[in-house]
Amino acid sequence: MNKIKALLRLHKEVYNIDGLYLEIFKNVSVKDNIKENNKQSSLNILKEKIKNCKNCPLWETRTNTVFGEGNINAKIMFVGEGPGYEEDKQGKPFVGPAGELLTKIINAMSMKREDIYITNIVKCHPLRIPDPKLRNNDRPPNDEEISKCISYLEKQIEIVMPEIICCLGATATKILTKNDLRISELRGKIFDYYANNKIKVLPTYHPAALLRNPSLKPLVWKDMQLIMKLIS
Numbered sequence: 001m002n003k004i005k006a007l008l009r010l011h012k013e014v015y016n017i018d019g020l021y022l023e024i025f026k027n028v029s030v031k032d033n034i035k036e037n038n039k040q041s042s043l044n045i046l047k048e049k050i051k052n053c054k055n056c057p058l059w060e061t062r063t064n065t066v067f068g069e070g071n072i073n074a075k076i077m078f079v080g081e082g083p084g085y086e087e088d089k090q091g092k093p094f095v096g097p098a099g100e101l102l103t104k105i106i107n108a109m110s111m112k113r114e115d116i117y118i119t120n121i122v123k124c125h126p127l128r129i130p131d132p133k134l135r136n137n138d139r140p141p142n143d144e145e146i147s148k149c150i151s152y153l154e155k156q157i158e159i160v161m162p163e164i165i166c167c168l169g170a171t172a173t174k175i176l177t178k179n180d181l182r183i184s185e186l187r188g189k190i191f192d193y194y195a196n197n198k199i200k201v202l203p204t205y206h207p208a209a210l211l212r213n214p215s216l217k218p219l220v221w222k223d224m225q226l227i228m229k230l231i232s
């Protein structure tokens with residue numbers, strides 16, 4: 001796109017073909033806008049659908065669904081396991097202490113949170129004890145919950161079309177790499193997203209694991225450097 005724009009600019013300067021430049025440039029911009037509006041409206045429709053979803057029992061104890069947020073044209077999508085206490089309360093992904101650490105990691109990659117798209121495997125909070133008011137009451141989603149919810153994430157990926165999906169933790173890694181090996185064996189390796197070799201999947205540790213075990217931080221930083229290399 002930049003090459004086309006530069007060529008048109010050159011034509012305009014050398015041959016003074018102003019009308020052609022303006023007409024083509026205008027069409028290119030309009031096309032970009034339509035694409036962007038389509039993406040946004042597709043995501044809005046999906047978000048509304050999820051708000052009313054009762055496909056698995058997690059709807060009964062949720063305060064809010066947590067759809068995901070960020071740049072709809074992001075090159076990098078971070079995918080966690082599911083909402084926790086704070087996320088359920090606010091309806092936003094990664095807003096607790098683990099979310100703060102994720103923001104720091106993104107900033108260390110010379111990016112802002114708004115440059116990235118962030119979401120989870122399931123969109124409602126999986127609880128150990130069915131009381132959403134209890135803190136430290138999280139559990140990983142079970143197979144049934146994941147199988148009922150995963151199509152929403154797949155649709156999000158199809159709309160946003162990131163270049164890289166970074167799986168945060170074991171659950172996202174298992175589902176998106178279709179691999180049962182331990183996260184310690186899979187992190188830092190590059191996979192194709194299902195059969196789509198245009199989207200790469202790279203697993204790393206969940207920020208919550210880094211809070212429990214700071215010695216994992218250098219490994220995660222190594223994975224983030226690999227991501228930066230892949231998108232540049």
Ligand code: SF4
Binds near residue numbers: 050058
């Ligand atoms: S976790 Fe997913 S499938 Fe289950 S109720 Fe929430 S949105 Fe629906």
